[in-house]
Amino acid sequence: MSAPSITSARDVVDYLKSQHETIKALFVQTLDASDAATRDQSFTRLRTMLAVHETAEEMVVHPRVRRKVDGGAEIVDARLAEEHDAKTLLRDIEGLPRDSAEFTKALIHLQDAVIKHAQNEEELEFTALEATLDQAELAKLADAVAIAERIAPTRPHPGVESAAANFAVGPFASVLDRARDALGGASDKA
Ligand SMILES: [Fe+2]
Numbered sequence: 001m002s003a004p005s006i007t008s009a010r011d012v013v014d015y016l017k018s019q020h021e022t023i024k025a026l027f028v029q030t031l032d033a034s035d036a037a038t039r040d041q042s043f044t045r046l047r048t049m050l051a052v053h054e055t056a057e058e059m060v061v062h063p064r065v066r067r068k069v070d071g072g073a074e075i076v077d078a079r080l081a082e083e084h085d086a087k088t089l090l091r092d093i094e095g096l097p098r099d100s101a102e103f104t105k106a107l108i109h110l111q112d113a114v115i116k117h118a119q120n121e122e123e124l125e126f127t128a129l130e131a132t133l134d135q136a137e138l139a140k141l142a143d144a145v146a147i148a149e150r151i152a153p154t155r156p157h158p159g160v161e162s163a164a165a166n167f168a169v170g171p172f173a174s175v176l177d178r179a180r181d182a183l184g185g186a187s188d189k190a
């Protein structure tokens with residue numbers, strides 16, 4: 001008797017869509033925070049979630065869309081440009097005082113861009129993946145995304161968008177980011 005194949009119950013589209021919802025909720029939570037310390041905690045969770053989510057998409061999801069979907073290259077190039085812009089904004093926001101008007105303004109701008117980006121992914125990439133891959137492949141992709149997220153950098157690195165760049169730079173950036181995270185707080189800027 002052959003061993004049962006190990007497949008995840010997760011589907012990559014459900015998995016990433018639920019992360020999009022978490023990211024949207026974290027934007028609201030950060031903007032609604034009543035004081036700078038709570039806002040900083042919430043922003044740190046948002047920054048980490050966004051950084052690992054985008055890296056996993058860049059390593060696992062976009063390359064698959066590029067290869068498997070008709071017109072995939074154009075769709076993916078546009079998403080990579082959006083991710084680059086979002087990471088640049090996120091990196092700039094990190095340096096702003098949490099209780100400043102600049103922080104709020106920049107975060108609302110980023111929120112807008114990230115919501116549009118997520119909508120583009122869901123409409124143009126995720127639907128195409130669902131139409132192209134079978135359930136087992138979608139589950140395998142979910143596992144690959146989860147693994148990439150475990151080793152992904154926790155801070156934005158604009159300029160590292162291609163899968164090749166993420167594989168080359170990602171592990172080093174990730175170790176440094178996680179060391180900085182361990183030191184804690186918003187006061188650990190280089
Ligand atoms: Fe993305």
Ligand SMILES: [Fe+2]
Nearest residue numbers: 016057118121
């Ligand atoms: Fe996404």
